[in-house]
Amino acid sequence: MDWSPVPEIRTARLVLDAPRLTDKAAVISYAGDLSVSRWLVRVPHPYTAADADVFLGDIAPAHACFAVREAAGGPLAGIVGISPVGADGGLLGYWFGPPFWGRGYATEAAAAVVAHAFGTLGLGRLQSGYLAGNVASCRVLEKLGFTVTGTSVKWNVALEAECEHIDMCLAAPFAP
Numbered sequence: 001m002d003w004s005p006v007p008e009i010r011t012a013r014l015v016l017d018a019p020r021l022t023d024k025a026a027v028i029s030y031a032g033d034l035s036v037s038r039w040l041v042r043v044p045h046p047y048t049a050a051d052a053d054v055f056l057g058d059i060a061p062a063h064a065c066f067a068v069r070e071a072a073g074g075p076l077a078g079i080v081g082i083s084p085v086g087a088d089g090g091l092l093g094y095w096f097g098p099p100f101w102g103r104g105y106a107t108e109a110a111a112a113v114v115a116h117a118f119g120t121l122g123l124g125r126l127q128s129g130y131l132a133g134n135v136a137s138c139r140v141l142e143k144l145g146f147t148v149t150g151t152s153v154k155w156n157v158a159l160e161a162e163c164e165h166i167d168m169c170l171a172a173p174f175a176p
Contacts (some may be wrong), residue, residue, distance in 0.1 A: 005164040009112045019056055026076035027052045030040045030097035035068040037158035039134045045158035068109045080113045090117050102113055106140045118172040132164035146170045
């Protein structure tokens with residue numbers, strides 16, 4: 001299955017496109033903010049320029065990874081991506097910079113990416129979840145129709161600690 005290049009997707013308020021090198025400073029700033037990275041399992045803290053280079057050069061191009069912007073060519077607000085899981089599944093992940101919290105952008109952008117995953121990519125199911133205590137992420141996933149499938153313990157790189165993770169799943173078809 002071809003996961004990239006990602007198409008440009010437009011929603012009512014947002015433009016989703018491929019992350020680019022000009023996003024590097026924003027990626028470092030936002031992913032490097034502990035109020036963001038503490039809720040992400042794999043993102044280190046501090047988050048360095050070398051980490052951003054790996055993300056922008058290796059990780060993003062190998063997955064269905066979208067930069068979220070308020071307008072075409074605008075600054076980065078966040079990232080939403082799908083990584084492959086098994087033959088017909090994916091793992092949905094996302095983060096947004098603190099200046100963009102509380103605007104409904106995560107739900108709007110994630111809904112567009114979920115529709116892309118089930119439509120264009122032809123996936124049959126998506127996994128996702130959130131670290132216990134992340135009420136905002138819980139709300140986003142519930143609005144999208146994800147349901148809890150259990151809990152697990154995940155190593156959080158930024159916090160250097162094991163954290164409770166609420167596991168969730170969503171099966172096709174999806175109607176945003």
